[in-house]
Amino acid sequence: MVKLTKIYTRGGDAGETSLGEGTRVRKDALRVEAFGTVDEANAAIGIARLHSDGTVDPILGRLQNDLFDLGADLCRPEESRASKTALRVSTAQVTRLEAEIDQLNAALAPLESFVLPGGSPASAYLHLARTVTRRAERLAVALAAVEPINPEALKYLNRLSDLLFVLARHCNDTGAGDVLWTPGANR
Numbered sequence: 001m002v003k004l005t006k007i008y009t010r011g012g013d014a015g016e017t018s019l020g021e022g023t024r025v026r027k028d029a030l031r032v033e034a035f036g037t038v039d040e041a042n043a044a045i046g047i048a049r050l051h052s053d054g055t056v057d058p059i060l061g062r063l064q065n066d067l068f069d070l071g072a073d074l075c076r077p078e079e080s081r082a083s084k085t086a087l088r089v090s091t092a093q094v095t096r097l098e099a100e101i102d103q104l105n106a107a108l109a110p111l112e113s114f115v116l117p118g119g120s121p122a123s124a125y126l127h128l129a130r131t132v133t134r135r136a137e138r139l140a141v142a143l144a145a146v147e148p149i150n151p152e153a154l155k156y157l158n159r160l161s162d163l164l165f166v167l168a169r170h171c172n173d174t175g176a177g178d179v180l181w182t183p184g185a186n187r
Contacts, residue, residue, distance in 0.1 A: 020076030030143045035074040037136035042067040044132050048125035056167055059100060066093055070153055078148040089152045097159040104166045113180040119172035126168035133161040
């Protein structure tokens with residue numbers, strides 16, 4: 001576990017931060033952007049939890065914990081000496097997301113149009129979390145193009161955005177309260 005007794009260190013005052021294995025990098029480095037955006041998605045899920053009911057809150061709590069695992073994974077380069085002991089997102093975590101998607105989606109009516117973010121407050125915030133997750137995924141893909149990352153991390157982000165979409169529909173009265181796109185409605 002992490003034990004923090006001092007919150008500020010002044011170590012980042014010059015625009016650098018430390019990765020999980022101690023390497024100093026610029027705060028705008030692609031790796032930092034990726035795990036920072038994962039943190040942003042986690043915060044959006046936290047807001048969604050404030051508006052969710054007891055059926056989805058345990059799922060969202062697990063997702064928040066997983067996102068800390070994912071952040072820890074992304075902040076430690078694969079080639080670092082400590083990578084063998086580093087916390088990495090696992091296949092089991094991705095498989096669990098797929099099972100939750102399948103279970104929740106089974107209760108939803110098939111879509112007849114694209115869904116606009118909205119409906120209930122929980123749904124709107126879950127859509128926000130979904131879009132932030134997609135941005136984190138794009139950044140992780142860009143990072144993977146220039147240096148190795150855990151392939152399960154990419155799979156996790158992809159499935160997570162799908163689960164957040166299904167959860168958003170679930171929170172909209174199992175899809176009955178979805179706000180559907182009407183193409184060309186305002187021409």
